[in-house]
Amino acid sequence: MKKQIYLDYNATVPLLKEVKKSLIDCMDVGPLNASSIHYYGRKGKDIIDIARTNISELINTNKNNIIFTSSATEAINLLFSNFDTIVVSSVEHFAVLSSSKSDHIIPVNQHGVVDLNFLETYLKKLVKKNKKILVSVMWVNNETGIIQPIEDVVEIAKKLGCLVHCDAAQALGKIKINLEEIELDFLTLSGHKIGAPTGIGALIYNDKIDLMPQILGGGQEKGMRAGTENILGIRGFGEAAKFFVNATENNCSKVKSLRDYFQEKVKTLSPKTIFFGEKGNRVANTTLMALPEIPGDLALMKLDLESFSVSSGSACSSGKVSKSHVVSAMGYDNLASNSVRFSFPPNDSILKLENLITRKELDRLAQCWSNL
């Protein structure tokens, strides 16, 4: 049997060893419900508090402004349930596009970068009619890896009195996030994108802005998200955050050289390949490409048969490949059903742990791609 090669880290990062160990330790502590007054309840509270500290250190924010949720998707839904007017970019994840139900859409250019002039002109008109506007732009795109000019988005939005949310699910662990240095009001995160278990996310909020909860009940998470806390998930998220504290963009050179090596191989063996967002400012681990005559689902199946686990950036929950709204938004509608995403470990620390991807394997992958 061929060795299975996983290149779908933007979908999820395998559970880190340190995280797994911390989860087992946590399970051995005993029955943990952080709302209980007794010894075990206090233990549970302590575990949550440590995780909050670890996550706040990773993104440099106040630990009291973190609300744990079941996912980034839930965190986004919670936030958006507080706003009627939400302005989004055309390349947002469906967690944003579907839950905002927004028809205030900011286009991107051919590299997948949000059009800042359009944003400014659009907001100038919108603020005349609406008092409370939330602008939601992702930090890193999950399909292309493009890093959005989020500082500029914040500057424009703030100048016009709007609030700003950033979906940072794909930015965490790939680039440095320092909330002390950027005036964001809200940030959402997903644990499993940095090696925590699935089923844990967070909303980081500005406590000067009143938010209403979406899930009501026992008042957990300062009344913002009821339901007995997912202590294992929270613990895992906290441990993964601790691991990632030193992982910034300065720690991605090996990942980048592997990704670039693979791209060059593909270009040589398969010159018809089109790369999306290659000329933009991208994270080191992602490359999205297409062959004009090969549908993405066929490519995925053939690569899977060759033991490569990759993804179409646009797969939906049923596993069916749909047209990529991101590729369409970049002006390549004719290729929107053909794109295939290769996502490497988010940074060199994870690459080292996994130690799975060699240049020889990338040679074989590029060869398989050219034979599609």
Ligand code: PLP
């Ligand atoms: N936002 C982006 C950019 C994502 O890539 C994802 C997951 O793929 C999400 C949001 C949703 O994250 P979660 O799986 O925690 O709901």
